[in-house]
Amino acid sequence: MSILARMRGVHLSSSLDDFVASGTPYTFQQDSAPAQKAKLVQSWLKKNVPNFWDFNTWPPNSPDLNPCDYYL
Numbered sequence: 001m002s003i004l005a006r007m008r009g010v011h012l013s014s015s016l017d018d019f020v021a022s023g024t025p026y027t028f029q030q031d032s033a034p035a036q037k038a039k040l041v042q043s044w045l046k047k048n049v050p051n052f053w054d055f056n057t058w059p060p061n062s063p064d065l066n067p068c069d070y071y072l
Contacts, residue, residue: 020048030055 019026028049030036037055045052 016044016048028052030058 028045030053032055035041042054046054
């Protein structure tokens with residue numbers, strides 16, 4: 001793993017830890033991007049995100065489950 005990738009991982013992990021710990025309600029929607037499917041990311045999400053759905057559970061191309069299409 002490159003130094004840049006490790007630095008990004010540390011920064012992102014600390015940002016996500018703070019956000020999840022804040023108790024703010026959120027929906028993390030995966031779009032099967034390689035970065036979201038990475039084993040490290042999936043493992044972190046399973047441990048830290050309540051009611052986590054892995055990338056295999058979220059149906060592809062499902063507009064009724066895609067809040068980003070309607071609320072951004």
